[in-house]
Amino acid sequence: xxxxxxxxxxxxxxxxxxxxxxxxxxxxxxxxxxxxxxxxxxxxxxxxxxxxxxxxxxxxxxxxxxxxxxxxxxxxxxxxxxxxxxxxxxxxxxxxxxxxxxxxxxxxxxxxxxxxxxxxxxxxxxxxxxxxxxxxxxxxxxxxxxxxxxxxxxxxxxxxxxxxxxxxxxxxxxxxxxxxxxxxxxxxxxxxxxxxxxxxxxxxxxxxxxxxxxxxxxxxxxxxxxxxxxxxxxxxxxxxxxxxxxxxxxxxxxxxxxxxxxxxxxxxxxxxxxxxxxxxxxxxxxxxxxxxxxxxxxxxxxxxx
Amino acid sequence: xxxxxxxxxxxxxxxxxxxxxxxxxxxxxxxxxxxxxxxxxxxxxxxxxxxxxxxxxxxxxxxxxxxxxxxxxxxxxxxxxxxxxxxxxxxxxxxxxxxxxxxxxxxxxxxxxxxxxxxxxxxxxxxxxxxxxxxxxxxxxxxxxxxxxxxxxxxxxxxxxxxxxxxxxxxxxxxxxxxxxxxxxxxxxxxxxxxxxxxxxxxxxxxxxxxxxxxxxxxxxxxxxxxxxxxxxxxxxxxxxxxxxxxxxxxxxxxxxxxxxxxxxxxxxxxx
Numbered sequence: 035x036x037x038x039x040x041x042x043x044x045x046x047x048x049x050x051x052x053x054x055x056x057x058x059x060x061x062x063x064x065x066x067x068x069x070x071x072x073x074x075x076x077x078x079x080x081x082x083x084x085x086x087x088x089x090x091x092x093x094x095x096x097x098x099x100x101x102x103x104x105x106x107x108x109x110x111x112x113x114x115x116x117x118x119x120x121x122x123x124x125x126x127x128x129x130x131x132x133x134x135x136x137x138x139x140x141x142x143x144x145x146x147x148x149x150x151x152x153x154x155x156x157x158x159x160x161x162x163x164x165x166x167x168x169x170x171x172x173x174x175x176x177x178x179x180x181x182x183x184x185x186x187x188x189x190x191x192x193x194x195x196x197x198x199x200x201x202x203x204x205x206x207x208x209x210x211x212x213x214x215x216x217x218x219x220x221x222x223x224x225x226x227x228x229x230x231x232x233x234x235x236x237x238x239x240x241x242x243x244x245x246x247x248x249x250x251x252x253x254x255x256x257x258x259x260x261x262x263x264x265x266x267x268x269x270x271x272x273x274x275x276x277x278x279x280x281x282x283x284x285x286x287x288x289x290x291x292x293x294x295x296x297x298x299x300x301x302x303x304x305x306x307x308x309x310x311x312x313x314x315x316x317x318x319x320x321x322x323x324x325x326x327x328x329x330x331x332x333x334x335x336x337x338x339x
Numbered sequence: 340x341x342x343x344x345x346x347x348x349x350x351x352x353x354x355x356x357x358x359x360x361x362x363x364x365x366x367x368x369x370x371x372x373x374x375x376x377x378x379x380x381x382x383x384x385x386x387x388x389x390x391x392x393x394x395x396x397x398x399x400x401x402x403x404x405x406x407x408x409x410x411x412x413x414x415x416x417x418x419x420x421x422x423x424x425x426x427x428x429x430x431x432x433x434x435x436x437x438x439x440x441x442x443x444x445x446x447x448x449x450x451x452x453x454x455x456x457x458x459x460x461x462x463x464x465x466x467x468x469x470x471x472x473x474x475x476x477x478x479x480x481x482x483x484x485x486x487x488x489x490x491x492x493x494x495x496x497x498x499x500x501x502x503x504x505x506x507x508x509x510x511x512x513x514x515x516x517x518x519x520x521x522x523x524x525x526x527x528x529x530x531x532x533x534x535x536x537x538x539x540x541x542x543x544x545x546x547x548x549x550x551x552x553x554x555x556x557x558x559x560x561x562x563x564x565x566x567x568x569x570x571x572x573x574x575x576x577x578x579x580x581x582x583x584x585x586x587x588x589x590x591x592x593x594x595x596x597x598x599x600x601x602x603x604x605x606x607x608x609x610x611x
Contacts, residue, residue: 038443045431243427246387247488248416249444 042257043264046233053229054265060225061269061323062276064218065316069277071211072312077288077297078204084295085200090159091169092182094152099177104153107175111157116164120157125149152179219323222269226262226327227334233258234331255332262328266320274313281309340365340496340527341386346395348381348551355381356551358395363529368522370538371531373548379531380424382548383498386529387419388412400495417445420489424500424531426481428473434460434484435469438491445492459491463517479510486517497521499530503537515541 047054095104104122111120123131128151136142159165169181234241237258244254285298285305292298299305341363348356356378363369371379384390385397388404397404399415407415428437438456447455460466463483473481482502489497499518503511515537522528532538538545547555 037449038439049431240429240431243429244440244444246389246416246421246423246427247441247444248413248419250413253413253444 039256039260043260046237046257046261047264050233050236053232057222057225057229057265058268058272060218060222061266061320062272064215064222065270065273065320066276067211067218067273068215068316068319069274069309069312070280071207071215072315073277073281073298073308074207074211076308078200078207080297081292081295082200082204090165091157091172093155093157093172093175093178094180094182095154095177096179097152099153103177104155107177108155111155111172114168116160116168117157118160120155123154123156125151125153128152128154219319223323223327226265226324227331229265230258230262230328230331231334233261255328258332259325259328262324263321266324267317270313270316270320274309274316278309340367340400341529342396342398343382343385344396344398346385346392346397348378348385348390348392354551356385356392359548359551359553360395361546361553363527365527366522366525368519368528368543369530370543370545371529371548372533372535372538372545373554374533376550377548378551379533379548380500381551383421383500383529383531386496386498387416387421413444417492418495420492420494420497422482422485422489422497422499422502424504426473426485428481428484428488430473433470433472434465434476434487437473437484438488441488441492447492455491456487459487462490463487464513477510478505479507479514482506482510482514483517486514490521495527497526497528499528501532501534502530503532503534508536511537512540 093107108120108122111117125148129146129148132146132151159168172178173181241254281298282305289298289300299308343359343361345358345360346356347354347358359378359382371382373379381390385392386399386404388407392405395405399418404415429440432440435456438459439452442452442455443449456469457466460469463486465480465483465487468476468480468484473484476484482505486499486502489499497518502514502518506514511534518528518530519541530543545555546553
């Protein structure tokens, strides 16, 4: 019996190709933007997470700090529930980091010795909201010379600035993108409603005949809902494939630009997994969109009969 | 099978039916006759629950159908085969598909469709027109396609609204032969018509109505004077066979274009 509904749905599409084309076009655009936005949100999340979880705080130790005092402070930080990944960086290691950072100019590293670099304790925070209080506490430690944020030795102001900027950008992406996708989804919904209503109007005679020979409302609805589902399926597929090809092309450059910040999956399998998850979500959304749109159009058509 | 008890129906100020009561027994063939606008179609529409009566009760197999809920109506309608006055075939579907739709509506598995559709198309003489669309058929063929759709689900009751209305005598006669055979297989047939010649030729119980009132009705078990040919066990067996009342249409007649419809269904008709 499903064959007769499928056949009816495809015949309706063939009979009005321009209606079908406009529905698919709008849905494709919606799901293209949806896919693009989903990847951008994923990347901005990763970016934020990267900054939130990398070693953010460096406590530079005084030269006179004794190893047991350093060890005591390190253990104290390890025991602190707000802190994670505590690491001791000796003067020699600090020099090595400096040399690596200035490898393009060897003269700079030749002029320095480990003595000028302070040893330090580096750690990250489980939540950046603890940053201020932790920094203040560590500053009070007698063996601590200075406390800073990895991005700058300027201290708390810089830390707040970087994170709040990232959060603002991330919020704009989510809200702005969400509104855009919401508007497009609304447009798609109403285009579907209009097209299905037109289809109901052209099939009015057929529906009346089916009703008279004993067709159930479900029997009458099935090909109409199926038609809307076909539009949604094609729209999702076209939109998703277009966005997928774009990201496939752009990903190498984006990954290279952001360097060690994992804004996008670097392994092909992870990349595909990300897009498969997005596709799954879009299929569900597309299906709901077409189902609700066609149900609304049908209920309106029944009321006007 | 069908019992009308004091049924009235109005459309605004127009009283289509006024307090009518009658009964149709199982396996009967009953005419509802009367002039145009008498209320014949309204009676049929009340039976298929297209309309709801203003008052009164309509029983089908002992149950009052006026009390059926919206959800129960499709299942009830599937028990009735209707040949509509205006055919109501789906214009964008072939004859075969039109008949298949009735099977799909009744929820019959697709595997059974082919055999049943072929059988019923053979019965009505449209087996060679199966793949044509309604606009490619003659009036008689369309009427028979409508009859095939009504019959294919093996309904308990056949309602035929002016099935011979727009047809020439020969084709009308052939349709009546079919309805008669179907009735003799045990189906109840209620036919609305104003064709006096048909009513006179195929003697059946007749309920005459005028201006929404029954003006005369024969009793339920009154012996009808039917056409004197034996009913076959399977109506399909009649296709292509000679009856006691007529002879086979000659090839010469067909070639001359005299009785084209008769050739299509190969039903023997009485000479007129």
